[in-house]
Amino acid sequence: MLHYDLEKKKERPLYEALYEFLKEDILRGRFQPGTRLPSKRELARDNGISVKTVLGAYEQLLVEGYITSQEKRGYFVANVETMEEYHPTPASYPQLYQEEQWFADFTSNNTVYDKFPFSLWRKVMREVLTEKDMELVRRAHFLGVSSLREAIADYLYRLRGMNVSPECIIIGASIEYLYGKLIRLLPSGTVYGMENPGYRKIPRIYEENGLSWRSVDMDENGICMESLRASGAGVIHVSPEHHYPLGTVMSAARRQELLAWAAETPYRYIIEDDYDCEFRYRSRSIPALQSMDRSHRVIYMNTFSKTLAPAIRISYMVLPEELMHRYIDNANFYSNSASSCEQYALAKFIEKGYFERHLSRMKKYYHTEGERLRRILKQSSLLPAVSVSGGESGTHLLVKVDTSMTDQEIKDAARQAGINLACLSEFCSQVRPEYEHTLVLNYSDMEEKNLREAVRRLGNLFIQW
Numbered sequence: 001m002l003h004y005d006l007e008k009k010k011e012r013p014l015y016e017a018l019y020e021f022l023k024e025d026i027l028r029g030r031f032q033p034g035t036r037l038p039s040k041r042e043l044a045r046d047n048g049i050s051v052k053t054v055l056g057a058y059e060q061l062l063v064e065g066y067i068t069s070q071e072k073r074g075y076f077v078a079n080v081e082t083m084e085e086y087h088p089t090p091a092s093y094p095q096l097y098q099e100e101q102w103f104a105d106f107t108s109n110n111t112v113y114d115k116f117p118f119s120l121w122r123k124v125m126r127e128v129l130t131e132k133d134m135e136l137v138r139r140a141h142f143l144g145v146s147s148l149r150e151a152i153a154d155y156l157y158r159l160r161g162m163n164v165s166p167e168c169i170i171i172g173a174s175i176e177y178l179y180g181k182l183i184r185l186l187p188s189g190t191v192y193g194m195e196n197p198g199y200r201k202i203p204r205i206y207e208e209n210g211l212s213w214r215s216v217d218m219d220e221n222g223i224c225m226e227s228l229r230a231s232g233a234g235v236i237h238v239s240p241e242h243h244y245p246l247g248t249v250m251s252a253a254r255r256q257e258l259l260a261w262a263a264e265t266p267y268r269y270i271i272e273d274d275y276d277c278e279f280r281y282r283s284r285s286i287p288a289l290q291s292m293d294r295s296h297r298v299i300y301m302n303t304f305s306k307t308l309a310p311a312i313r314i315s316y317m318v319l320p321e322e323l324m325h326r327y328i329d330n331a332n333f334y335s336n337s338a339s340s341c342e343q344y345a346l347a348k349f350i351e352k353g354y355f356e357r358h359l360s361r362m363k364k365y366y367h368t369e370g371e372r373l374r375r376i377l378k379q380s381s382l383l384p385a386v387s388v389s390g391g392e393s394g395t396h397l398l399v400k401v402d403t404s405m406t407d408q409e410i411k412d413a414a415r416q417a418g419i420n421l422a423c424l425s426e427f428c429s430q431v432r433p434e435y436e437h438t439l440v441l442n443y444s445d446m447e448e449k450n451l452r453e454a455v456r457r458l459g460n461l462f463i464q465w
Helices: 014-027 040-047 051-064 118-131 146-160 175-183 201-208 225-231 252-263 321-331 340-351 354-379 407-416 448-464
Strands: 067-070 074-077 169-172 191-196 212-219 235-238 269-273 298-303 315-318 385-390 396-401 438-442
Touching: 014 051, 040 051, 051 067, 051 074, 118 340, 118 354, 146 169, 146 315, 146 340, 146 354, 169 175, 175 201, 175 298, 175 315, 191 201, 191 225, 201 212, 212 225, 225 252, 252 269, 340 354, 354 385, 354 396, 354 448, 407 448
Parallel strands: 191 212, 191 235, 235 269, 269 298
Antiparallel strands: 067 074, 169 315, 298 315, 385 396, 396 438
């Protein structure tokens, strides 16, 4: 007699419950290979269930290879490897990823979430949901919602000095997504150039796509042209308005040199990453490099993740007309990756002037926060700061320290004190001595009391060493 308490698995169909009990007994070795199982009628009678239920369980075991069937003889246990008895519970599964908790995280370059204009965003979202119906459920245009592309073109003309057609703007859910599309437009075998130091994610994108890249040195005027020419790169990624993390602004003369380099031979391109360009505090933003381009070699990229919120997954790129034709010919079957509802809402948010008002408020806020951190650093008697630079734009400062500690030792000691920070050398593919012993302190979402305590703890690290 073989009886199972099927009520234990009453949330499942009866045949599934019986199948699981039988499979567990086979895997635990209760039934040895070659053992004959009870007949369908016998097992049905002993468990108070129908023959059809038993047949369903046996058929599933047959399909998965736990049992075999012999005509007119019945069902037999197959030769499967047994395992130790193990009943996993939710608590027994390992947590694959867990956010580390820090007293202060100077690597976080987040927006300040409580400054997000929730009331205005709700207002435009309600308007979109009221005015749009079929547009929100239809497949969006593969380039992006036309009203948003028009709003971005107008915004770029007024604030970045760019005269671009909405037809040359592509909307995407992230810069990484757009980069993946862009790479497929550029000539195969191209060597890509990357600023050294520079944004660490870009080389990873190149490597994941099997592309060759070279690091190109920086100087006080921006990308070093001698290093660029020596690299053999045909495409260079630059941040002329506000380099991260150095904070360098590319000079007018260097911009002209870079554009002349791109125009020298066919298929050379400049990728202008304009992230953080809006946050310039003591002067107007410098016109984009793209606005100076007469040879149509600049590819412009930007995102709303910093100016609004990371959760609003909308980025965009502006392509030269030749590349745009190639994109339309080869990518028009793709669906647009950004939410249509959010695209319509963002278009209204820009058209009504809400976006620029929000930027104005955030510029004042970040400027004040940067000045506060600079003041706290200056007042510290423990931190061996040689110089503090930055603060004219962006949301981070560079702090050069006088210490015999290596950058890795600084980071490890900081972690022990509950502080997560990055050093400038981490952004280098080739580390030069002048980039060592420099802390990169992002301050965009830290309260004053935390900043003061974090700076005190940092100072203690060097005293104790």
